[in-house]
Amino acid sequence: MLEWARRLLMLTRRDRERRELDEELRAHYEELCEDLEADGHDRAEAARLARLRLGGLFQTREAAGDVWQIGRFEPWFRDARLAWRGLRRTPAFLAAAVGTLALGIGVTTAIFSVVYGVAFRPLPYPDPERLIRIYETNPANNKPRHEVSVGAFSEWRVSARTISSIALVSKTGTWYPVMSDPPALRTASVSPAFFDVLGARPVAGRFFRRDRDYSNDDQREIVISHDTWQRLFGGAPSAIGSVLAFGGPGKVRSYRVIGVTPPRFSFLEPIDVWTPNIAQVPPVARLLRLWRYDSVVARLAPSASVDQARAELRAVSARLAKQYPDTNAGWSCEVVPLLDDVIGRFASASWMLLGAVACVLLVACANVAGLLLARAATREHETAVRLALGAGRWSLMRLWLVEGCLLTAMGTGLGGLVAWWGVAVLKQTAPPSLPRIDSIALDGAALAAAVVSAVIAVLAFAFVSSAGTRDRSTTGATCGGWRGAALAAPRARLRNMLVAFQSALAVVLVVVATLLALSFVRLGRVDLGWRPRGVLTMTVAPPIPGQRPWYNYMLWADDLVRRLEATRGIGRAAITTQIPLGPDSYSGTLARGRTKVQDEPQWPIVAHNVSDHFFETLSIQLRHGRLFDRRDAFGEAQANWTDRAERGAAIVTESVARTLWPGERAIGKTIRLPGFDNVSYREVVGVVGDLQFSSVGEVPALHVFVPWSQMATGNPRLVVRAAGRAEDVVPAVRAALQAERPGTGIDRITSLDALVDRATAQPRFSSQMVIGFGLLALTLAAVGIYGTSAYLVGARTREIGLRIALGASPRGVFRHVLARSLWPVTVGGVTGLAIAAGASRTMRSLFFQVGALDVRAYVVASASLLVAAAVAAVIPAIRASRIDPAITLRTE
Amino acid sequence: MPPGTLEMLILRTLSIEPQHGYAIAQHIRRISRDALRVEEGSLYPALQRMLLKKWVTAEWGTSATGRRVRIYTLTRAGRRQLGTEETNFKTLFSAVARVMRET
Numbered sequence: 001m002l003e004w005a006r007r008l009l010m011l012t013r014r015d016r017e018r019r020e021l022d023e024e025l026r027a028h029y030e031e032l033c034e035d036l037e038a039d040g041h042d043r044a045e046a047a048r049l050a051r052l053r054l055g056g057l058f059q060t061r062e063a064a065g066d067v068w069q070i071g072r073f074e075p076w077f078r079d080a081r082l083a084w085r086g087l088r089r090t091p092a093f094l095a096a097a098v099g100t101l102a103l104g105i106g107v108t109t110a111i112f113s114v115v116y117g118v119a120f121r122p123l124p125y126p127d128p129e130r131l132i133r134i135y136e137t138n139p140a141n142n143k144p145r146h147e148v149s150v151g152a153f154s155e156w157r158v159s160a161r162t163i164s165s166i167a168l169v170s171k172t173g174t175w176y177p178v179m180s181d182p183p184a185l186r187t188a189s190v191s192p193a194f195f196d197v198l199g200a201r202p203v204a205g206r207f208f209r210r211d212r213d214y215s216n217d218d219q220r221e222i223v224i225s226h227d228t229w230q231r232l233f234g235g236a237p238s239a240i241g242s243v244l245a246f247g248g249p250g251k252v253r254s255y256r257v258i259g260v261t262p263p264r265f266s267f268l269e270p271i272d273v274w275t276p277n278i279a280q281v282p283p284v285a286r287l288l289r290l291w292r293y294d295s296v297v298a299r300l301a302p303s304a305s306v307d308q309a310r311a312e313l314r315a316v317s318a319r320l321a322k323q324y325p326d327t328n329a330g331w332s333c334e335v336v337p338l339l340d341d342v343i344g345r346f347a348s349a350s351w352m353l354l355g356a357v358a359c360v361l362l363v364a365c366a367n368v369a370g371l372l373l374a375r376a377a378t379r380e381h382e383t384a385v386r387l388a389l390g391a392g393r394w395s396l397m398r399l400w401l402v403e404g405c406l407l408t409a410m411g412t413g414l415g416g417l418v419a420w421w422g423v424a425v426l427k428q429t430a431p432p433s434l435p436r437i438d439s440i441a442l443d444g445a446a447l448a449a450a451v452v453s454a455v456i457a458v459l460a461f462a463f464v465s466s467a468g469t470r471d472r473s474t475t476g477a478t479c480g481g482w483r484g485a486a487l488a489a490p491r492a493r494l495r496n497m498l499v500a501f502q503s504a505l506a507v508v509l510v511v512v513a514t515l516l517a518l519s520f521v522r523l524g525r526v527d528l529g530w531r532p533r534g535v536l537t538m539t540v541a542p543p544i545p546g547q548r549p550w551y552n553y554m555l556w557a558d559d560l561v562r563r564l565e566a567t568r569g570i571g572r573a574a575i576t577t578q579i580p581l582g583p584d585s586y587s588g589t590l591a592r593g594r595t596k597v598q599d600e601p602q603w604p605i606v607a608h609n610v611s612d613h614f615f616e617t618l619s620i621q622l623r624h625g626r627l628f629d630r631r632d633a634f635g636e637a638q639a640n641w642t643d644r645a646e647r648g649a650a651i652v653t654e655s656v657a658r659t660l661w662p663g664e665r666a667i668g669k670t671i672r673l674p675g676f677d678n679v680s681y682r683e684v685v686g687v688v689g690d691l692q693f694s695s696v697g698e699v700p701a702l703h704v705f706v707p708w709s710q711m712a713t714g715n716p717r718l719v720v721r722a723a724g725r726a727e728d729v730v731p732a733v734r735a736a737l738q739a740e741r742p743g744t745g746i747d748r749i750t751s752l753d754a755l756v757d758r759a760t761a762q763p764r765f766s767s768q769m770v771i772g773f774g775l776l777a778l779t780l781a782a783v784g785i786y787g788t789s790a791y792l793v794g795a796r797t798r799e800i801g802l803r804i805a806l807g808a809s810p811r812g813v814f815r816h817v818l819a820r821s822l823w824p825v826t827v828g829g830v831t832g833l834a835i836a837a838g839a840s841r842t843m844r845s846l847f848f849q850v851g852a853l854d855v856r857a858y859v860v861a862s863a864s865l866l867v868a869a870a871v872a873a874v875i876p877a878i879r880a881s882r883i884d885p886a887i888t889l890r891t892e
Numbered sequence: 893m894p895p896g897t898l899e900m901l902i903l904r905t906l907s908i909e910p911q912h913g914y915a916i917a918q919h920i921r922r923i924s925r926d927a928l929r930v931e932e933g934s935l936y937p938a939l940q941r942m943l944l945k946k947w948v949t950a951e952w953g954t955s956a957t958g959r960r961v962r963i964y965t966l967t968r969a970g971r972r973q974l975g976t977e978e979t980n981f982k983t984l985f986s987a988v989a990r991v992m993r994e995t
Contacts, residue, residue: 021936021940023960024913024936024962027912027913027914027955027960027961028913028914028917028932028961031914031957032914035918053932053933054932054933055931055934060934060936060937063933063934063936063937
């Protein structure tokens with residue numbers, strides 16, 4: 001330890017120490033000379049003998065000085081200085097190598113950061129890997145993960161041993177506290193166990209009590225989010241225990257604030273107010289088994305696995321299906337780890353992005369390797385001299401390794417900046433529908449990714465430099481003369497391999513990018529069955545319902561729509577329970593006929609309550625029959641929820657007509673919506689075109705529409721078709737709402753165009769990224785091809801000059817060089833096409849209506865590679881054809 | 893010369909009196925009657941190593957011929973080291989001698 005300290009100290013006075021050693025040695029030398037002269041040697045002879053005995057002044061001084069060197073690393077520092085000087089002498093090489101590396105490492109790190117943040121970073125709950133989502137499933141339904149009924153949930157809660165706790169979450173829409181200009185608060189109702197399942201601790205107050213029955217409690221309790229706490233109460237502790245009144249769906253109710261969630265706590269979507277779920281009862285009520293609207297989250301028991309839980313819960317579902325065939329026949333369940341559920345469809349895309357960016361990194365490494373190889377060739381002479389002077393292979397390797405490390409270090413540093421900037425840009429431009437954007441950050445894991453990339457790069461360099469020194473005879477290069485063609489051959493083979501490698505990777509990326517682009521174009525051309533252009537949507541606070549709730553809602557909607565349609569700039573307006581691509585999905589079941597028959601078939605459907613002009617507002621095409629009008633309105637007779645009329649009207653989509661009455665006319669047929677409806681049966685009055693309502697590119701579900709005038713609810717959405725841009729009518733709509741009822745709360749104002757944009761943003765994001773990578777890889781490959789051809793032409797200048805002197809035509813030389821450059825590109829390209837075919841088959845799920853073997857993609861990839869390669873190789877080829885034999889031959 | 897021998901000889905030489913490099917070399921040469929010819933170049937790396945290990949200290953002084961030279965003095969650690977090396981050497985020497993006599 002002490003000795004080390006002294007060595008370090010010496011480092012600071014090394015120059016002085018050197019001088020002192022010099023002086024000491026000179027004194028020794030002089031004394032020796034004098035003694036030797038005294039022994040009778042003449043002066044010159046004495047000097048010679050003295051030098052002999054001292055073993056050369058210079059070496060002695062170096063050897064004595066080396067005693068002080070710091071461990072085994074000092075030669076590395078010396079090499080680093082040497083390498084840096086060497087690199088500074090060739091700024092073009094330095095810029096190209098560091099730039100390529102920085103790009104490769106930076107892009108890799110940035111993409112890794114994004115993908116890790118979205119797809120791999122653990123969820124922000126304790127023991128997140130033990131959290132699961134549970135869905136109901138029905139093969140007859142085109143939604144593989146369906147929301148859950150309270151009945152199934154209660155049964156699972158009571159009987160499942162593989163889960164330690166389970167909670168139900170229902171979206172309860174936007175609530176508006178009773179105050180002037182009320183803020184829109186997103187609410188969810190949750191089981192009392194909910195916060196325990198997620199392992200959250202209140203930052204103030206407490207959460208719901210698991211042992212309390214919230215169904216018969218007049219003063220209800222709510223938990224508010226940290227954000228709401230700050231917004232409404234300024235973060236004051238007195239908020240706990242205070243009372244908030246809401247005029248949301250149902251009557252006005254008061255709620256006592258009992259707790260505050262931690263900052264940024266959320267589940268599935270941001271929620272401002274949590275209410276306790278009152279459904280704690282076993283599934284006796286039929287409707288509780290029929291209505292499947294809710295989400296279920298659970299925590300696995302300590303020793304249980306996801307598979308075990310799935311098996312057990314399915315057994316429970318099977319039992320329910322047997323016990324209650326009318327509501328549960330055909331229904332099973334699915335268990336998904338919560339993280340997989342959150343990532344959703346981005347999971348496969350994230351693997352593809354990682355693969356693509358790895359390709360880019362490899363191309364970049366190959367490029368730098370090629371650059372280094374060319375550099376090694378230009379330094380052949382220097383290397384040979386070093387070897388001849390006795391430099392060991394190891395010390396030569398060391399110099400190159402150090403050079404590689406230096407380049408990598410600079411590349412990593414610069415790449416870090418690129419990554420930092422890239423992450424910032426990606427976070428800005430990433431679609432908001434990308435899950436967990438907030439958890440994207442350039443972090444330790446991403447840094448690790450950069451280090452790994454750097455190590456890969458260094459390994460590549462070490463390989464290249466060793467391949468360069470191997471089998472290198474010292475004599476060949478030292479004589480300098482015709483070193484061109486003969487010596488370049490083995491290295492040229494290596495370079496050609498690199499070019500082929502790059503070309504293959506670039507082709508793979510371009511093929512995949514083209515397939516994604518084609519998919520995206522197809523996605524954009526999908527006929528949704530409705531037109532988003534110019535339609536504005538929002539949620540609106542309904543009026544306080546009073547004694548005759550739906551009648552009041554109906555009158556209110558009528559009045560509101562009339563006001564809006566009278567406003568300048570607004571074409572049509574309507575009230576509905578759900579908007580396309582929106583968050584809600586009201587599902588129910590559909591049966592044929594007026595009355596129930598034994599074992600009748602039932603179909604899962606999406607049910608909508610819509611006011612008269614809904615279809616015109618969304619430009620949904622009427623195929624047969626008529627749309628809703630005054631004929632469908634009920635009178636005051638059925639003014640209350642409980643008053644039932646005998647029959648009502650319904651409009652169905654073509655799929656419904658086709659499924660229920662194949663080959664028959666649907667108009668005039670009767671249907672029932674068991675559990676959903678307030679009439680005994682409905683008559684189909686119209687058939688509209690099929691709709692893609694919950695996602696773009698889906699198989700259309702069965703949709704049934706009932707008139708708002710027959711069944712109005714307290715959860716209204718407003719849709720407005722503007723004459724021009726949707727956003728332009730926002731002030732007019734606001735004004736109309738305020739005129740109708742001052743202080744009306746509005747939330748989630750958005751255009752349908754924006755929703756479509758959002759729904760397709762994720763595939764667009766991935767395809768844009770991969771297209772970018774494809775172009776980057778193609779550019780890098782072109783640079784590599786240019787470098788190789790230019791190097792080959794440079795190395796063979798004399799040979800080509802000689803050929804021209806012997807009568808080769810410039811045209812022939814041009815063709816020859818071009819062919820030589822394009823040969824490895826062709827080999828690599830063909831290999832790449834084969835790899836791309838295999839790779840794209842494995843990611844078929846990412847393509848939309850485009851086959852993995854779509855010829856267009858392969859043609860585009862081959863053509864773009866050939867064009868890029870030709871452009872890159874043409875310049876060296878022209879240079880070769882213009883070689884003046886007289887000049888080149890004279891230089892020898 | 894086996895490794896370590898040079899150090900031992902230097903230590904022994906310096907145990908008589910502090911000396912400068914050239915004098916050390918001359919001393920070893922003279923005492924061994926020219927049998928041990930110190931490669932004088934290797935004397936200095938050895939001295940540097942010994943300085944680093946604090947077996948000797950160095951001070952600038954004047955030689956008999958009036959030149960500015962570094963004079964090396966044995967430290968206590970150096971004397972201890974000389975002791976162990978002498979013991980080791982004697983053990984080794986007598987062992988080798990025994991083996992040579994036996995055969």
